[in-house]
């Protein structure tokens with residue numbers, strides 16, 4: 001289990017085929033304002049890759065973009081909506097097809113309202129995660145060890161969570177409904193970028 | 206321009222080909238509790254058809270269901286989410302493909318937060334609608350003239366609104382985004398029936 005650090009792009013050929021776990025770190029929650037600083041990606045075999053973008057980056061990352069845009073690779077996220085928006089806005093690709101562990105959690109763990117990644121990994125995997133670096137300066141010239149470890153841990157458990165959540169979705173007859181949500185997520189992210197971030201477009205009001 | 210009243214099903218062959226405007230009247234806003242009382246439907250040629258379901262109805266309405274389920278007919282609604290849920294729950298069909306004038310309004314009339322059907326018909330068509338019968342007893346043994354007129358008026362303007370809203374969506378480059386929302390609407394309605402009516406499944410919380 002190694003955390004690999006890269007600047008401005010993923011090296012070619014470092015990922016096994018199949019679904020990849022993806023997360024992003026940004027300067028904040030307002031996508032068009034808060035630049036994309038790090039993309040984390042893992043093929044679920046034990047290693048995590050961090051791709052760092054410097055201030056002023058042109059986000060010209062052909063290897064990373066090819067993986068993200070690959071229609072044959074499912075991208076596993078926790079709260080995909082946010083990452084899809086950052087990736088589309090800064091990297092210019094729609095990083096689908098999607099599996100979102102937060103939506104799967106909402107649709108199966110109806111006995112709780114705690115759908116944070118930390119809650120999920122604790123309950124479903126018995127692993128504890130530190131969220132201390134969540135609000136940190138991801139735009140700093142160098143990322144410290146705690147930040148790197150935090151960023152890597154955000155993609156470390158997603159493959160295993162997905163397996164369990166797929167079983168739960170099947171058990172509760174909600175896999176199809178979850179998949180309909182996943183299909184809409186790229187459009188939901190585009191609405192966020194376009195200015196509807198604070199609106200539920202489906203609400204009556 | 207005639208309002209046609211039918212009990213328990215639409216007669217065969219009364220609608221021209223093409224998109225149909227659809228609305229429903231129910232006993233209230235909680236779909237599994239509040240039974241479907243009336244389905245209104247119009248082909249946009251000037252007539253409106255009201256299909257009335259009595260208390261205890263088995264909702265065995267083959268002609269109406271065939272029109273609603275026809276994948277070649279766009280169904281035009283105002284706030285499709287609610288009607289799709291009532292139709293799926295009581296009639297057992299997914300009444301898609303969808304055009305929703307409320308979503309189109311939200312995505313184009315960004316200069317206002319008034320996206321009610323009355324607001325739309327006034328601004329875009331210069332027609333005024335009475336909303337007096339909106340909260341009335343749609344389960345009564347007979348519907349009075351004011352109710353019939355109200356129910357019919359709810360589908361009367363939808364074809365014309367759709368034409369104008371499609372032009373606006375194109376002008377603002379948002380037609381594709383609106384269509385992504387329309388595709389998700391049947392799943393959004395299924396979530397409502399399944400118990401997520403008060404939740405935005407895409408929210409962080």
Ligand SMILES: Nc1ncnc2c1ncn2[C@@H]1O[C@H](COP(=O)(O)O)[C@@H](OP(=O)(O)O)[C@H]1O
Nearest residue numbers: 023024025029079082115116117118134154409
């Ligand atoms: N409105 C919001 N509130 C909190 N977190 C949000 C958010 N919008 C997006 N996020 C992102 O969602 C992730 C947190 O999800 P959760 O709380 O469910 O574990 C965070 O990602 P990171 O952990 O990568 O920073 C955070 O950046």
Ligand SMILES: Nc1ncnc2c1ncn2[C@@H]1O[C@H](COP(=O)(O)O)[C@@H](OP(=O)(O)O)[C@H]1O
Nearest residue numbers: 204228229230234284287320321322323339359
């Ligand atoms: N939460 C809600 N509040 C108000 N109206 C709602 C609603 N959920 C569904 N509706 C339906 O949405 C329609 C009103 O839309 P609008 O206010 O945009 O004109 C009404 O249909 P009817 O007019 O057929 O009764 C109403 O029944």
